[in-house]
Amino acid sequence: MGLMFPKTEYIRSQKLLKAVASLRCMHCGTSEGVQASHSNSLINSITTRPVKKNFVCGISALLLSLQVWAQTEYIHAGKITFERRTNLEKRFKDERMKRFVTEENKIRIEPFYLYFNDTASLFQVAPMNQPEEMAWLTTKNAYAQNLAQSQQLMMLAVFGQNVFVQDSLPERTWKITDSKRSICGYECRKAIYQKNDSTRLYAWYTPMLVPSVGPEGFCGLPGTILGLATEDGGIVYFAKKIETIAPKREELLLNPGKNKIFTIEELRAKIEKEYGSTPWGKRLFDDIFRWL
16 A cells, blocks of 8 residues: 555645646646656555555645745835946936946946835945945935835935935826736836926836835835836836845934935925036936936
């Protein structure tokens, strides 16, 4: 008599059971009846006969199904590594700035981290192992969002100095489309944000990552944004790695220290007053408030 696994009630998830049942036996390829992963080379230690084909050995199939099953589980906390690609030729319109752009450096690639849970998130540039050459060519803002209170603290780069700004979470009107693509193994839906007549942004989000967060403080979609791009492709963010971890409290906060915390209106007034009449004032203003 062959070995049989006793019938148990341990696995109650119908979703998991269906995922397992959809797999073929990893040894013989059968897909009939119960899901099996036996091997005819397995020997019953008592009778020295092969384990019968219709006996269930679901352990291997179960392990194989875990990856499929994991994709059906909603994620509420984690860390996302983004890659930002900036096309400096498209970003800089001023001829005086274009002289700093060469064929070798026109595409700037930089990593960013997004830590998140159901109540908070922090988006910031990843630590660099060595000083970045001509780092000033791109901005590296940080956004700490309190989702429970609909507030955010931003750290914006202004002439090489970090300026802290407190504001409510932005309310954006998104147009959700039927277009889909896969990012890091997650099916994402495309959404469009029309900021004004000349600025359109595309986002790809997944509802499998529940918090409404994303790069550069973007939020307001029914899930996490894994891809973000300007219409001309000048700035593009895509997730490269997703880790299901529980972020530490300090990984979700920005510390302004003793720095003054501005409101959006105060910062706008300050920049217009101090730099509005200079040739670079408009570019500075556009850079800072591009995403706001």
